[in-house]
């Protein structure tokens with residue numbers, strides 16, 4: 001018999017309520033709720049494609065239980081930027097051709113947003129620390145790095161601490 005619990009959270013800025021089982025992952029909850037921008041990759045906490053932001057921190061939703069989101073604030077890619085008004089990193093990714101198949105991109109955008117919200121002008125070491133759990137199998141990372149460099153320069157209005 002599965003144990004059910006009702007959880008309440010703020011999801012992409014809206015108060016929401018869900019019935020979840022004890023074993024359900026946050027990834028499964030998000031995807032069955034229609035938020036399929038959060039991608040299912042390894043389901044083992046290794047690839048970062050399922051990254052969401054919970055209370056300001058990037059987390060792997062595949063290894064986070066849905067009940068752990070109770071009373072928390074969760075942002076998925078559907079809540080970041082809008083058509084015509086993207087997040088600066090989303091805009092830079094398009095301009096710098098940082099997207100190929102796109103599977104990894106929602107997770108990378110969320111990981112970058114969480115990092116830049118905390119550290120607007122990160123060092124190279126801080127970037128590695130925040131992004132080394134997000135894999136991309138298409139781009140070779142160079143164009144993603146171009147986009148990140150441009151985003152930092154534009155948003156902080158000065159030369160990034162991180163030199164390439």
Ligand code: FES
Nearest residue numbers: 041042043048062
């Ligand atoms: S699907 Fe969650 S880390 Fe890979």
Ligand code: FES
Nearest residue numbers: 101102136137138
């Ligand atoms: S763009 Fe295809 S995995 Fe990153």
